Structures are given as C-alpha cells and as structure tokens.
Amino acid sequence: YFCNQVWTDTEKIRVCVRKRPLGAQEERRGEVDIAMVEERKSVLIHERKEAVDLTQYIQQHVFYFDEVFEETCTNYDVYLKTTYPLIQHVFNGGKATCFAYGQTGAGKTHTMIGTSQNPGLYALAAKDLFKELKTSKPGSRLFIWISFYEMYCGQLYDLLNGRKRLFAREDGNHVVQIVELREIKVDGVESLLEVISRGSKGRSTGASGVNTDSSRSHAVIQVQLKDPGDFVVGRISFVDLAGSERAADARDSDKQTKIEGAEINQSLLALKECIRALDQEHAHTPFRQSKLTLVLKDSFIGNSKTCMIANISPSHVATEHTLNTLRYADRVK
Numbered sequence: 001y002f003c004n005q006v007w008t009d010t011e012k013i014r015v016c017v018r019k020r021p022l023g024a025q026e027e028r029r030g031e032v033d034i035a036m037v038e039e040r041k042s043v044l045i046h047e048r049k050e051a052v053d054l055t056q057y058i059q060q061h062v063f064y065f066d067e068v069f070e071e072t073c074t075n076y077d078v079y080l081k082t083t084y085p086l087i088q089h090v091f092n093g094g095k096a097t098c099f100a101y102g103q104t105g106a107g108k109t110h111t112m113i114g115t116s117q118n119p120g121l122y123a124l125a126a127k128d129l130f131k132e133l134k135t136s137k138p139g140s141r142l143f144i145w146i147s148f149y150e151m152y153c154g155q156l157y158d159l160l161n162g163r164k165r166l167f168a169r170e171d172g173n174h175v176v177q178i179v180e181l182r183e184i185k186v187d188g189v190e191s192l193l194e195v196i197s198r199g200s201k202g203r204s205t206g207a208s209g210v211n212t213d214s215s216r217s218h219a220v221i222q223v224q225l226k227d228p229g230d231f232v233v234g235r236i237s238f239v240d241l242a243g244s245e246r247a248a249d250a251r252d253s254d255k256q257t258k259i260e261g262a263e264i265n266q267s268l269l270a271l272k273e274c275i276r277a278l279d280q281e282h283a284h285t286p287f288r289q290s291k292l293t294l295v296l297k298d299s300f301i302g303n304s305k306t307c308m309i310a311n312i313s314p315s316h317v318a319t320e321h322t323l324n325t326l327r328y329a330d331r332v333k
C-alpha cells in the first residue's frame with residue numbers, strides 16, 4: 001500500500017496547513033471565504049483593508065508549505081500525508097509527534113481527536129499500528145498503550161484517571177517522566193475510541209465540576225508500542241494545542257486570564273524554537289523555556305520526527321488570527 005509516502009531519513013519536520021469549511025452559521029451571517037488553496041502547496045489570503053480615503057482594497061498574502069489541505073479534505077486525507085508516513089518510523093523505534101496549532105474554532109480537535117463517527121489522526125494511526133502488529137514477525141510481540149493528559153496553566157492532569165493532578169520529573173539520565181501517568185493497554189480501535197472519548201469528557205468538566213475551557217489547555221494523546229517487558233519500542237504523540245489567540249490574553253485581561261495567556265504564549269514560542277532546532281545539527285534545543293516543551297522533551301531530541309498541522313478558519317472575520325497562524329507556521333519550517 002502507500003509505501004512511497006515514507007518520510008526520508010533526513011526529513012524531520014513537516015509543516016502543513018489545513019483549512020476548514022465555512023460553517024452554515026458563518027454563511028448565514030454573510031462571512032466570506034478569504035483563503036484560496038492552490039495545488040496542495042500554497043495558500044493565498046485576501047485581506048480586506050481600508051485606505052486613508054476609506055476606499056477598500058485587497059492585500060494578498062501567499063504562504064508555501066509542505067502540504068496545504070483544502071476544506072474538502074477529510075481527516076483520512078490529512079492522515080495519509082502527515083501521520084501515515086510516520087508509522088514505519090515508529091515501528092523502527094523512532095519517536096513521532098503531531099501538533100495541531102491554530103485559533104480556537106479552526107479545527108484542531110476535529111483533526112487530532114475528532115469524534116467516534118469521524119475519528120481524528122490518533123485513531124487512524126492506531127488502526128494502522130494494529131494492522132502492522134498483526135502482520136509483524138511472530139515472536140516480536142508488541143502491545144499498544146495509551147495515555148491522555150492535559151496541561152492547563154503549566155499543570156498536568158490525567159484525563160484517563162479522573163483528572164488527577166500529575167507531576168513531571170527529570171531523572172538522572174535527563175529523561176523527563178510524568179509520574180504515575182495512567183497508561184491503558186488497548187487491543188483494538190474500538191476500545192481505543194472508547195477510552196479517548198471518556199477522557200475527552202474529562203477535558204471540559206473537571207472532577208471537581210469546575211469547567212476548564214479546552215481552548216486554554218494543551219491535550220496530549222500518547223500512543224506507545226511496548227514489548228512484553230514494558231520496554232517502549234516506539235511512540236507517537238498527538239498534541240491538540242491551546243488556542244493560539246489565547247497567547248494575546250497576556251495583555252488587558254483579568255489576572256487569571258493573563259496568567260493563562262502568558263503561559264500559552266511562552267509555550268507556543270518555545271515550541272516553535274524546539275521544532276526548528278530538530279533540523280539544525282548542534283542546535284541548542286530550548287525545551288526548558290516552557291513546561292509544555294519540557295514535558296515533551298523526547299519529541300525534540302534524538303530519533304524524532306515532528307509534524308505540525310496549522311489549522312485555519314476560512315472566514316474574513318478571522319483574517320488577523322489566520323495570518324498570525326500562517327506566519328507562525330512559516331517560521332517553524
């Protein structure tokens with residue numbers, strides 16, 4: 001099957017953009033589509049501007065990426081070009097991480113987690129991992145383990161264990177571990193979907209009944225291949241990042257919102273630098289610059305590959321955020 005899709009050994013970073021369709025409600029409100037995807041490689045943004053004499057004009061911005069997915073693309077289309085080629089890498093003992101970046105409402109959760117009817121990238125990847133496990137050599141028995149946690153305001157919560165507060169620790173070998181993070185062994189896609197769907201509910205309603213806004217937290221699904229001795233053979237992680245527009249909340253807001261905004265801002269800046277460093281030999285990887293990048297340290301060192309999917313809304317109302325997202329993604333390359 002699609003064996004030509006394998007990432008080359010030297011390719012460590014892939015940066016893609018996904019445009020979602022205009023929603024029915026947005027159409028009713030008269031919002032217009034300002035993002036044109038061309039040849040799956042570039043996206044052209046028509047920014048409406050007003051001149052000093054109040055006449056309107058259009059400023060065009062064009063951005064090129066490894067792949068740009070138009071609004072008709074399905075999660076499976078996105079999967080084939082982003083995550084699928086990483087499956088072999090994971091089987092060969094590599095680490096892979098997929099990030100969904102973008103403004104709240106741009107389609108990050110749809111892409112990464114999706115729903116039981118329309119599963120996201122993690123489920124499509126797991127399906128192929130299960131398939132690969134079945135065909136692998138007898139005697140090389142491997143198992144798939146899942147964990148799912150969220151980081152809110154720099155603090156970790158286990159979404160598979162009643163939102164229990166967790167702590168990360170760096171051991172003597174400089175390996176960062178989340179202590180007592182629950183891992184669940186799954187034997188097929190059905191049980192996997194069930195586990196994640198249960199965890200997702202915990203994301204918006206905490207055990208205490210307090211709602212944390214999912215746009216202000218990063219959620220991480222970790223899929224690990226382990227041998228019967230619990231040794232981690234390979235790992236692929238899916239990160240549904242906090243809404244990128246929240247990073248600006250550091251300015252004029254109430255105290256709590258400011259703290260959250262500052263944390264998100266710092267983690268997204270550090271993330272960009274850490275991904276960029278993957279491609280540069282002898283580069284200094286600043287994973288200590290944020291809690292997010294410290295916890296995900298493993299994703300930025302050694303035999304790791306990273307894929308970023310920058311999600312954008314097509315609506316003219318979101319022009320500013322869309323341009324910010326595209327500029328951020330452009331700088332990750």
Ligand code: ADP
Pocket residue numbers: 019020021071073102103104105106107108109110111215311
């Ligand atoms: P985010 O997680 O970035 O805040 P969501 O994934 O929740 O955004 O998407 C916002 C809304 O848009 C949801 O109702 C979702 O179902 C819808 N949506 C997002 N991406 C797509 C897509 N590619 N096709 C159809 N609907 C989408």
Ligand code: MG
Pocket residue numbers: 105108109110214215240
């Ligand atoms: Mg979301």
